[in-house]
Amino acid sequence: MEKRVTFKGWLLPICLLLPQVIVTAVFFFYPAGQAVWQSLFIPDPFGLKSQFVGLGNFEFLLGDPYYRAAFTTTAVFSILVTVASLGMALFLAVLADRLIKGSGVYRTLLIWPYAVAPAVAGVLWLFMFNTRVGVVSWYLGILGYDWNHVLNEAEAMGLVVAASSWGRVSYNFLFFLAGLQAIPKSVIEAAAIDGARFWTRFRTIVFPLLSPTTFFLLVVNIVYAFFETFGVIHTITSGGPQQATTILVYKVFADGFVGQDLGSSAAQSVILLVVVGLLTVIQFKFIERRVHY
Amino acid sequence: MKFKSLSLALASTIAFTSTAYAQTEIQWWHAFTGRLGDLLAEQVEQFNTSQDDYTIVASHKGNYSETLNAGIAAFRAGEQPHILMVFEVGTATMMAAGGAIKPVYEVMAEGGAAFDSDGYMGAVKGYYTTTEGDMLSLPYNSSTPVLYVNRNAFADAGLDPDTDLSTWQNVDAALTALKEGGSTCPLTTAWQSWVHLENMSAYHNVPFATKDNGFAGLDTELAFNGPVQVQHVQMMGDWAADGRFIYAGRRNEGGANFRAGECALFTESSAGYAGVKAEAQFDFEIRPLPYWDGVDGAPQNTIIGGSSLWVLSGHESEEYKGVSEFLSFLSTSDIQSKWHQNTGYLPITIAAAEQTKAEGFYDENPGTEIAGMQMTANAPTPNSKGLRLGSFDQIRGIIDEELEAVWAGDKTAQAALDSAVERGNVLLRRFEQANQ
Numbered sequence: 001m002e003k004r005v006t007f008k009g010w011l012l013p014i015c016l017l018l019p020q021v022i023v024t025a026v027f028f029f030y031p032a033g034q035a036v037w038q039s040l041f042i043p044d045p046f047g048l049k050s051q052f053v054g055l056g057n058f059e060f061l062l063g064d065p066y067y068r069a070a071f072t073t074t075a076v077f078s079i080l081v082t083v084a085s086l087g088m089a090l091f092l093a094v095l096a097d098r099l100i101k102g103s104g105v106y107r108t109l110l111i112w113p114y115a116v117a118p119a120v121a122g123v124l125w126l127f128m129f130n131t132r133v134g135v136v137s138w139y140l141g142i143l144g145y146d147w148n149h150v151l152n153e154a155e156a157m158g159l160v161v162a163a164s165s166w167g168r169v170s171y172n173f174l175f176f177l178a179g180l181q182a183i184p185k186s187v188i189e190a191a192a193i194d195g196a197r198f199w200t201r202f203r204t205i206v207f208p209l210l211s212p213t214t215f216f217l218l219v220v221n222i223v224y225a226f227f228e229t230f231g232v233i234h235t236i237t238s239g240g241p242q243q244a245t246t247i248l249v250y251k252v253f254a255d256g257f258v259g260q261d262l263g264s265s266a267a268q269s270v271i272l273l274v275v276v277g278l279l280t281v282i283q284f285k286f287i288e289r290r291v292h293y
Numbered sequence: 294m295k296f297k298s299l300s301l302a303l304a305s306t307i308a309f310t311s312t313a314y315a316q317t318e319i320q321w322w323h324a325f326t327g328r329l330g331d332l333l334a335e336q337v338e339q340f341n342t343s344q345d346d347y348t349i350v351a352s353h354k355g356n357y358s359e360t361l362n363a364g365i366a367a368f369r370a371g372e373q374p375h376i377l378m379v380f381e382v383g384t385a386t387m388m389a390a391g392g393a394i395k396p397v398y399e400v401m402a403e404g405g406a407a408f409d410s411d412g413y414m415g416a417v418k419g420y421y422t423t424t425e426g427d428m429l430s431l432p433y434n435s436s437t438p439v440l441y442v443n444r445n446a447f448a449d450a451g452l453d454p455d456t457d458l459s460t461w462q463n464v465d466a467a468l469t470a471l472k473e474g475g476s477t478c479p480l481t482t483a484w485q486s487w488v489h490l491e492n493m494s495a496y497h498n499v500p501f502a503t504k505d506n507g508f509a510g511l512d513t514e515l516a517f518n519g520p521v522q523v524q525h526v527q528m529m530g531d532w533a534a535d536g537r538f539i540y541a542g543r544r545n546e547g548g549a550n551f552r553a554g555e556c557a558l559f560t561e562s563s564a565g566y567a568g569v570k571a572e573a574q575f576d577f578e579i580r581p582l583p584y585w586d587g588v589d590g591a592p593q594n595t596i597i598g599g600s601s602l603w604v605l606s607g608h609e610s611e612e613y614k615g616v617s618e619f620l621s622f623l624s625t626s627d628i629q630s631k632w633h634q635n636t637g638y639l640p641i642t643i644a645a646a647e648q649t650k651a652e653g654f655y656d657e658n659p660g661t662e663i664a665g666m667q668m669t670a671n672a673p674t675p676n677s678k679g680l681r682l683g684s685f686d687q688i689r690g691i692i693d694e695e696l697e698a699v700w701a702g703d704k705t706a707q708a709a710l711d712s713a714v715e716r717g718n719v720l721l722r723r724f725e726q727a728n729q
Contacts, residue, residue, distance in 0.1 A: 044727045045386060046393040047369045051726070060723075066716070131541070132550055150542055151701045239690075240543065241697040257362050259687035260386060261723055 032273060038266035045260040057267035066243060067251065067268075074247040077161065078225035085165035086217060089172030094202070096173075097180040107177065114170035119231030125163035126236050149237070153244035156237050160245050163236060164229040172217050179213035180206065211291045219283055226276055248272050316348045319615045320374035322367075323351055324360040324600065328567065329434075332635055340622050347615035357600065358686060361386070364605070368393050373605040375616050378433060380600045381420060382685040385507060387603050388429060389683065389728040395604045395613065397620065398427045403610065404617025408624070412642045416594060416668040420679035421601045424508060430601035431620050434638045436564035437595040437664045438488040438582050445575040446557035450474025454578075460586040461528065464558070468537040471557050478556035480538045483545035486692040487598050488560045488582075489525065490517050495677035496582060497521050498590035507681035511725040515688070515717045518710035521588055527706035530699040540700045543693045562598060563664035566637030579660030581667050593677045595667050599638060634658075639665055683724025688717040 007013045039057050043050030061067045096106055116124070128136045129149060137147035149155040183206060191201050207214075230249050233239060239246035239254060246254070249272065256265025325333050330353060337349045354363040357380035364377040379387055387394055401408040410418070410428050421430045444454035450471045457463050464480075471479040482488055494501040499521045504513035532538035539556065541547035551559035552572040560582065569577060584592040602623075604616055622628065629645030632638060634654050640646045646665055649655065655662040671677075682688060695713040698704040704712070 042723070042727045044390065045365050046390045048390060048392045064719070132553075132555075150546075151540060151697060153701075238543065240694060241701065242694045242703070254687065254690065258358055258690060259684045259720065260362075260365070261684065261687075261720075261727070263727070264723070 035266045035269045035273070038262060039270045042261075042263040045262065050263075053263070057263045058271070061264060061267055061271070066246075069243060070246050070248050070251050073243070073245065074226065077157065077164075077229075077245070077247050078222055080157075080161045081164045081168070081225040081229065082218065082221045084161060085168035085172055085221060086214070088165065089169045089217075090176050090214075092169065093173050093176035093180055094206075096177055107173075110173050111170045113167045114174075116167050117231065118164070118167065118228055119235050121167050122160075122163050122232040122235030125159060125166070125232075129159055149241075151241050153241055156241055156244050160229070160232055160236055163232045164225065168221060168224060172221070175213050175217055176210070179210045183209045215283075215287060215291045218287070219280060222279060222283075223276060226272070248275075316346060317612055317615050319347055319349050319376065319612060319619065321349055321351045321376040321378075321602075321619075322354045322360055322364055322374045323378040324353070324355065324357045324380070325378075326353060329636065332632065336623065336628060336632075339628075340619055343622070344618070347618060349619055357383070364603075368605060368607075371607070373607060375604060375608055375612055376619075377603045377605055378600045379430070379603050380686075381435075381598055381679075382682075382689065384421065384430070384601070384679075385681045385683045385685060385724075388681065389511070389724075393606055394429070395606045396427060396429045397431050397602075397604060398429070400604050400613050400617050401620065404614045406614075406617040406621035408617070408621055412624075412644060414639065414641060414643060414646070414665075414669065416673055417597055417639060417641050419673055420597055430603045431623065432597075432601045432641045433599065433623070434564070434632075434636070435597040435599040435641060436562040436638050437597055437668050438484070438492050438560055439563050439660075439663055439667065440580040440582055441551060441559040441561055441565070441569060442578045442580055443551065443554060443557050443559075443573075443575055444578055445554065446471070446476060450476050450557070454576075458558075458580055458583055461525070461583045462586050464583050465528065465532075468532060468558070472535070472537050476557050477536075478539045478550055479536075480532065480558040480560075481541055481547035481550050481556045482538075482559065483547050483561040483565065484598070485540075485543070485696055486689045489529065489696075490522060490692060491680060492582065492595045493525055494522060495594065495596045495679075496584055496592050497588045498593040498674055498676050499588075500676050501680055502682055505675040506679065507683075508675070508678060511683065511721075511728060513682065513721060515682075515714040515721070518707070518714045521585065523706045523710055525585065525706075526696065526699055526710060530702070530706055533700040534702055538700075540697070562637075563639070563661075564599070564637040566661060567635065579663050581663055590674075592667075592670065594669065594671050594673055596677060596679050597639070597668070630654075634661075637661065637664070639668065682721065683728065684720040688720055691716045691720075 040052060040054060041050040042053050042057070092110060096103055096110070099106060113121070128134050129147065131137055131148050131150055134147075140147045147155065149159045187205060188201055191205055196204070226247075227249050229247070230253065233245055233247060233250050234253070237245045239250050248268065252265050252268045252272065255261045255268065321337070323333060333351060337351045341348055352374075354360040360377070361379050361383045364373060364379070367373045398410065410426075413428070413432065417432045417435045418428060421432055422428050440458060442454070442458065447454040447456065451474045452467065452470050456467055458467060468479040491501055494517055499519055500506060500516045502513045502515050502517070504510045507513040529538055533540060539547070539550065541550055545561065545565070547556070547559060548561060548565060548568065550556045551561070552569055554573070554575050563579075566579070581592070582595060602620065604613070624642055626642055626644040626648045629640045629642050630648040630652070633640040633645060633649055640649060650662075692713050695704070695709040699706055699709045
């Protein structure tokens, strides 16, 4: 029983769709098309001359072990960011859902970090963990742990993951909380009367009913980890130490704007576009089937 | 009412802009903030009030990389400024862009302003001059690495602050003694690739890259994995392993550690002088960069870092006349000696160096003459004239990564430098292909 809204004639639907289509065309299709076109050339930075190389840029990239390593780094980074920010948000949302007194204050405070731009979040975390003046690294030093994300690859990765997840927890929290509150209390109460404990209720009722929200957040967070974390990486590690935190989108920047190699940079954007497209298709095809709406 | 005030505002805007346009406007995009930005603004102000024909409009466009990118993007859009500040590693990129630039020697010849290219310091000018001797861009701020010594830290560790630190062998012994004396940071550095590979190579008269470090052609290949460089980096790796060398970051993060009094020795640009002088609560001293005793030809001369001013093509000849007036103004010895004394950057003309000396500045500020002496000690060889390598900003990134592998103990110096050479060569070939 699908609901269908039908329009009389074409003019109104076209007018309603047009703004969205224009915005998408100008801000997505046109630049994406440009990137695909440019990825076939090796231009000089000033655009004075450029040579057609066909798929040469792609061959060059895929033959580069450091580029392939950036794929692994990106996978590790995205999974860690997604799991950390979703897990933390779900935990906090479940707690907030049970809270009766003062929940307004609690929720408001939790939403704050979302207002902080990734680059600013990066600088804040960098200050806390600065190897010389950082508060956290100073306390760690007292405990006998020598924090040095400037040289230690695992610590650098941990730091950028924490900084990237932090602001994201707020966003996910909002959606989880709304999802939890949409679950009818009667269902949970019925299970409680049947003797199901909190964990059983959560596992068999709450989590499955929350799955549309979780699925949506999964897609949104992976896209976030792929693209919007650039500011965090740029301010905290610049992709280092060695190449431990060079994710694909950072490499697009480094090759295009530090190396002025626009051909390679464009080819990387195209690859990134394809990867994220594929991921989304996979998610919709396989994970969505298990989602109960 | 609303319409009236609006039209009034419009009329006044038109009136204002038309008077402003009586002077030819010249755009200058630069990368300076803070104190350097203030000093730059002062130069512009002084030029603007000194004559009525031209107005220089200086705009800050971010850091060095961002300023270069802003200039490139503007050129592609046909909105380029007249003068663009480009850091020294962007030199090859600018030189390869023949159609986008107007060489300074040409601008000066056409503009007719006073300009004598022989008056510029050879070691500074060489970086921005063709092999035929034509100056392509005007050196603006140039510095060279020197050794900063925290004398109190030496005394605290029970060492004589006057210890001879002219060679790395002596530094090695001093670092060991400092560490044993309880120092938590015997040595730190800024700009590791620039100081410990680029200058290191020039100072010991060994090539950093083939084809005269890239001056003689785009088909240059990196060559900094030779025995002298490997020996130096391996030694630093050994120091890093037991805390005699503390690595703080790729840029000048180490400066904070030194200025706070934590570190005993610090290799940094001579332009770091103003900052150290302003903040250091201890007795400090500037010494020449150490060299390896026993390497043939060392110490040769060190090379510069900093930026130069490039004139971009596509403007009116009247505007270029203004540009030539301004560049000539910047080269005067009053401007240059003031800049040199205030910042620690080198004076770009010989006259400015002599004026500074005559004013007694070096006697009052011992150590500030060392950078100039170190650069001009010997006539530059093909190995010590400078570097002209494409994609060099990114190659420095690769060098940083590989050096970090040495400091972390993951790679030997030889393995790391071999890998950096191999990876950097790939970028050089890409650059060659893009600019053939």
